[in-house]
Amino acid sequence: MKVEYKVKRYNPESDVALESFDTYVVELDQAATVLDGLIKIREEVDNTLTLRCSCRSAICGSCAMRINGQAMLACNTKVSDFEENGNIKLLVEPPGNMPVIKDLVVDFVPFWSKVKSVDPWLKSSHPPKYMEEHIASNESMLHLSGVMGCIMCGACVSDCTVLEVDKSFLGPAALAKAYRFVSDPRDDSTKFRLKALEKPSGMWDCTRCMQCVEVCPKGVDPMGRIMKLRDFAIQDGYKNTYGAKHTAVFTDSVKNTGWLNEFQLPLRTFGIFNVFKLLGLLPILLDALVSRKVPPVFHHKLPSVSSIQRIFKKVDLQITKRE
Amino acid sequence: MLKHDVLIIGAGLAGMRAAVAAKDLGADVALVSKVHPVRSHSNAAQGGINAALGHRGDKWEDHAYDTIKGSDYIADQDAVEIMAKEAGSEVISMEHMGVIFNRDDQGKLGTRAFGGQRKARTFFVADFTGQALLHVLYEQIVKSDVLVYEEWFVLSLIVQDGECSGAVMIDMKSGKIEVCIAKTVILATGGLGRVFEPSTNALICTGDGMALAYRAGVPMMDMEMVQYHPTTLKNNGALMSESARGEGAYLRNIDGERFMAKEGNAPKMMELASRDVVSRSEQKEINEGRGVDGCVLLDCTHLGEKLINEKLPQIRDLAKDFANVDMAKEPVPVRPGMHYQMGGIKTDVNGLTTLPNLYAAGECACVSVHGGNRLGANSLLDTLVFGRRAGEHAAEVSKNRSNPKISSTDVLKKHEEDIEKLLSNNDKNGFVFGSIRKEMGTLMNQYLAVFRDETGMQTALEKLSELKLKYKNIIVPDKGRVFNTALIFTLELGFMLDCAETIAISALERKESRGAHARTDMPDRDDKNWLKHVLVYKENDDAYRVDYLPVVITQWKPEERKY
Ligand SMILES: Cc1cc2nc3c(=O)[nH]c(=O)nc-3n(C[C@H](O)[C@H](O)[C@H](O)COP(=O)(O)OP(=O)(O)OC[C@H]3O[C@@H](n4cnc5c(N)ncnc54)[C@H](O)[C@@H]3O)c2cc1C
Ligand code: FES
Numbered sequence: 001m002k003v004e005y006k007v008k009r010y011n012p013e014s015d016v017a018l019e020s021f022d023t024y025v026v027e028l029d030q031a032a033t034v035l036d037g038l039i040k041i042r043e044e045v046d047n048t049l050t051l052r053c054s055c056r057s058a059i060c061g062s063c064a065m066r067i068n069g070q071a072m073l074a075c076n077t078k079v080s081d082f083e084e085n086g087n088i089k090l091l092v093e094p095p096g097n098m099p100v101i102k103d104l105v106v107d108f109v110p111f112w113s114k115v116k117s118v119d120p121w122l123k124s125s126h127p128p129k130y131m132e133e134h135i136a137s138n139e140s141m142l143h144l145s146g147v148m149g150c151i152m153c154g155a156c157v158s159d160c161t162v163l164e165v166d167k168s169f170l171g172p173a174a175l176a177k178a179y180r181f182v183s184d185p186r187d188d189s190t191k192f193r194l195k196a197l198e199k200p201s202g203m204w205d206c207t208r209c210m211q212c213v214e215v216c217p218k219g220v221d222p223m224g225r226i227m228k229l230r231d232f233a234i235q236d237g238y239k240n241t242y243g244a245k246h247t248a249v250f251t252d253s254v255k256n257t258g259w260l261n262e263f264q265l266p267l268r269t270f271g272i273f274n275v276f277k278l279l280g281l282l283p284i285l286l287d288a289l290v291s292r293k294v295p296p297v298f299h300h301k302l303p304s305v306s307s308i309q310r311i312f313k314k315v316d317l318q319i320t321k322r323e
Numbered sequence: 324m325l326k327h328d329v330l331i332i333g334a335g336l337a338g339m340r341a342a343v344a345a346k347d348l349g350a351d352v353a354l355v356s357k358v359h360p361v362r363s364h365s366n367a368a369q370g371g372i373n374a375a376l377g378h379r380g381d382k383w384e385d386h387a388y389d390t391i392k393g394s395d396y397i398a399d400q401d402a403v404e405i406m407a408k409e410a411g412s413e414v415i416s417m418e419h420m421g422v423i424f425n426r427d428d429q430g431k432l433g434t435r436a437f438g439g440q441r442k443a444r445t446f447f448v449a450d451f452t453g454q455a456l457l458h459v460l461y462e463q464i465v466k467s468d469v470l471v472y473e474e475w476f477v478l479s480l481i482v483q484d485g486e487c488s489g490a491v492m493i494d495m496k497s498g499k500i501e502v503c504i505a506k507t508v509i510l511a512t513g514g515l516g517r518v519f520e521p522s523t524n525a526l527i528c529t530g531d532g533m534a535l536a537y538r539a540g541v542p543m544m545d546m547e548m549v550q551y552h553p554t555t556l557k558n559n560g561a562l563m564s565e566s567a568r569g570e571g572a573y574l575r576n577i578d579g580e581r582f583m584a585k586e587g588n589a590p591k592m593m594e595l596a597s598r599d600v601v602s603r604s605e606q607k608e609i610n611e612g613r614g615v616d617g618c619v620l621l622d623c624t625h626l627g628e629k630l631i632n633e634k635l636p637q638i639r640d641l642a643k644d645f646a647n648v649d650m651a652k653e654p655v656p657v658r659p660g661m662h663y664q665m666g667g668i669k670t671d672v673n674g675l676t677t678l679p680n681l682y683a684a685g686e687c688a689c690v691s692v693h694g695g696n697r698l699g700a701n702s703l704l705d706t707l708v709f710g711r712r713a714g715e716h717a718a719e720v721s722k723n724r725s726n727p728k729i730s731s732t733d734v735l736k737k738h739e740e741d742i743e744k745l746l747s748n749n750d751k752n753g754f755v756f757g758s759i760r761k762e763m764g765t766l767m768n769q770y771l772a773v774f775r776d777e778t779g780m781q782t783a784l785e786k787l788s789e790l791k792l793k794y795k796n797i798i799v800p801d802k803g804r805v806f807n808t809a810l811i812f813t814l815e816l817g818f819m820l821d822c823a824e825t826i827a828i829s830a831l832e833r834k835e836s837r838g839a840h841a842r843t844d845m846p847d848r849d850d851k852n853w854l855k856h857v858l859v860y861k862e863n864d865d866a867y868r869v870d871y872l873p874v875v876i877t878q879w880k881p882e883e884r885k886y
Contacts, residue, residue, distance in 0.1 A: 011803065011805075012805050013803045013804065013805055031558055031645065031647065033644075036559075042757075042808075043756075043757030043760075043761075044757060047755055047756075047757075047799075047800040047801055047809040048800060048801040048803075048809060050801075050806055050807075050808050051808075052358075052362075053526060054358060054362055054364070054525040054526050054527045055362075055364070055366060055367055055525040055526075056525070056526065056559060056561070057367065057561050057562075057641055057645075058640070058644075059366045059367055059451070059454060059637075060358075060361075060362045060363075060364075060366050060367075060525060061361065061362060062358065062362050076640075076644050078644075101496060101805065101806055102803075102805055102806040105806050108359065112359075116465050120462050120465060121420075121421065121462040121463060121465065121466040122419075122420060122421030122459075122462070124419070127419050128419070130412070130415075131376075131378070131411060131412060131415055132415070133415055133418045133419075133424075133431060133432050134418065134419070135429070135430040135431065136426060136430050137426065137430055138425060138426040138427070138428075138430070138433070141423045141424065141425060141426055141448075142425075142449075142633065144423045145423055145448060145449050145451075145455075148423055148448070148451075148454075148455055148458065149451065149454075151361075151366075151454070152361055152458075184421070184423075186421070
């Protein structure tokens with residue numbers, strides 16, 4: 001079957017047309033992956049096409065790229081998944097949020113420096129004796145294997161919507177890595193780790209867009225792990241951050257009135273005397289005024305609030321039970 | 324010019340384990356790797372790592388015996404003893420570093436059964452043990468702040484006055500060539516799978532380190548011993564881990580028969596016999612018309628969905644992705660496929676090669692612990708035990724050696740000219756890497772596979788020298804310097820052709836059948852004449868020399884091998 005590849009090219013050494021697209025049509029069989037086609041192009045059509053790939057089986061994390069607009073691994077994505085009316089057309093671009101070096105190859109240095117910043121190694125101040133292992137339940141290890149399955153391919157980072165506007169955000173991969181240690185029963189520096197993660201650009205900066213969960217090729221669920229980190233932080237008494245306060249005020253408002261008091265949310269999160277922070281919100285308020293979306297100043301209780309409170313009770317009960 | 328005490332080429336399990344060990348002894352260590360460390364091929368190891376833990380009622384002697392029997396008696400028994408004795412502490416120390424090994428009911432490390440062994444002594448993390456180990460070792464590299472030259476490609480070793488004194492390497496990001504002086508150098512460059520097509524190995528497994536050593540005059544040992552894994556997918560050669568059979572999967576032919584039960588196959592150990600034995604049994608079924616479309620069937624359907632999801636999740640995905648089969652519901656078609664190189668750079672038990680200050684460890688080395696056939700889950704162990712030993716020994720040796728005096732400008736100039744020459748070849752009749760690689764891979768897989776014979780191997784050797792001739796007129800269409808992968812592939816192809824040749828030479832040399840080297844024209848093992856290693860030396864450009872070395876036997880006398 002014929003497959004059309006439109007590939008984004010970038011050659012830093014050429015002085016003309018820095019960025020362009022090249023189109024290749026290759027003959028592939030039904031089971032072919034996007035990577036099979038790219039390798040065929042590289043070996044038989046255009047030797048200058050540059051990409052990273054190695055294992056061909058979704059384990060080395062080399063071949064994340066954007067295919068028809070979304071980050072994925074070229075080696076476990078079938079070309080036939082993109083068939084439309086008998087045609088297969090692929091738009092292949094380098095992963096996003098990382099500087100391009102050449103064609104589909106991007107610079108992972110910023111990616112790794114963020115991973116390194118979470119102290120990514122086990123800290124166990126009382127390791128077992130020589131020839132004795134840590135005792136841990138198989139469930140806890142199985143749970144961790146869900147995160148250890150991360151192959152650091154950068155698909156989540158490529159499509160993270162926060163990183164698009166704030167390059168300093170730790171990002172889903174580094175935060176998932178941090179979770180791996182925080183939730184390891186053998187690691188005893190949880191408090192220290194959580195404290196580091198609550199800083200600006202840390203766990204509270206995720207906007208829960210779900211993008212990372214959707215594109216992760218290994219089912220690592222980075223956003224879910226970030227939410228878990230937040231839970232741990234609050235449970236551990238780290239309540240004095242904007243993120244933690246935001247969560248508390250949010251919950252409080254819904255629990256007591258049945259819906260969110262959007263006007264009070266920033267006031268109570270930042271504190272009424274935090275003039276600096278609140279002034280920073282003025283442009284948002286002005287925007288809201290222009291588009292007539294200012295929340296009501298006087299917030300009333302919903303008549304059905306009692307049913308919402310029943311939900312809260314149920315959840316609380318379940319949490320106590322689990323504990 | 325760069326300068327280090329210990330320069331480690333390769334950042335897979337062997338390289339990183341060596342780095343951690345050398346750093347612990349206070350050496351100035353650097354790692355070079357053509358890919359980021361966590362992209363190394365050790366990632367792909369699925370099944371697990373062997374260790375006989377004495378306090379659990381297993382014996383290192385039993386592990387050693389199984390390994391030696393598996394090797395068809397040409398593993399060096401002193402080396403195997405060391406590996407089996409040190410296995411336990413190596414596995415446990417990986418647990419201390421953070422590996423999330425599967426546990427038993429008491430929260431202790433759990434084991435699974437693996438081929439060729441009488442006891443379940445394989446420790447594992449689901450079916451991605453290699454990845455779990457590799458990422459944890461990388462964490463240790465970050466923790467101990469070892470310098471890594473990421474995406475640097477080593478071009479050659481520096482040899483002066485009969486000693487190894489560093490390496491020349493190219494920074495792929497900029498294309499700049501640098502000389503790195505080192506008191507000791509450790510090669511940990513992994514396997515050579517891509518010499519064969521198809522192979523379970525990653526695209527980066529191109530035998531670079533073996534060729535680097537070979538070109539520096541170091542002998543390659545037992546190169547004829549190439550492992551064909553019994554369960555690979557037809558489509559792209561991807562591996563269905565032995566852990567499937569370890570967890571109880573069956574192999575069946577077209578009639579649904581478990582053919583391993585046949586006399587002459589392995590009626591006792593059945594699917595869990597040694598890999599060479601299982602691969603031969605499969606190939607016989609296929610050759611004699613009892614296969615299914617060139618394959619036999621790996622049947623996991625009786626294992627149940629829960630077990631498959633917990634213990635074999637990755638290969639279930641692989642089978643779905645590449646064979647379009649849900650192994651919980653249907654058997655998966657599999658066939659023997661090139662998987663591992665038992666032979667390699669000859670070293671002693673500290674990883675030292677015949678060239679002073681040059682070490683090798685991991686799949687590129689031949690200590691030898693695998694002999695004619697490697698047991699599943701012994702390779703990860705080999706990388707860790709001998710990686711650590713090489714790292715320690717090199718660090719000690721570096722303490723007593725002053726910095727080698729090298730005229731780096733001359734070395735640099737020569738390499739720059741070589742690359743320039745390569746890039747400036749525009750001959751219209753020239754060849755590009757893709758076509759030669761494919762030809763080489765196909766012929767190796769045809770003539771040096773599960774069954775071999777004199778005529779085939781001779782044909783292979785002749786065709787290889789034709790390909791080497793073509794390689795002399797190779798062209799690199801990409802003339803740039805930044806991330807020029809076409810240039811890298813071309814250099815790798817040069818390394819692979821050297822490796823391929825040593826395989827064919829050694830295979831022709833060994834006039835018997837042993838381990839993975841099964842000759843249809845000489846089907847019997849011949850202990851009288853061939854209980855020895857075959858060594859190949861490079862003499863000069865196109866000449867080589869063959870030599871032999873006796874096998875070290877300590878306490879296990881060769882006996883008939885039956886499973
Ligand atoms: C699919 C599969 C499954 C396996 N499963 C198991 C298993 O369950 N149990 C087991 O024991 N074994 C298993 N093996 C075998 C085992 O994984 C390998 O033998 C082992 O991981 C090799 O490790 P290594 O450190 O020697 O090399 P690798 O991990 O391959 O690392 C080689 C390193 O060298 C670097 N390098 C190479 N050439 C150059 C160069 N020119 N310049 C710079 N750097 C270079 C690479 O970048 C890389 O970092 C499996 C193998 C495969 C293919
Ligand atoms: S090639 Fe390794 S993840 Fe795709």
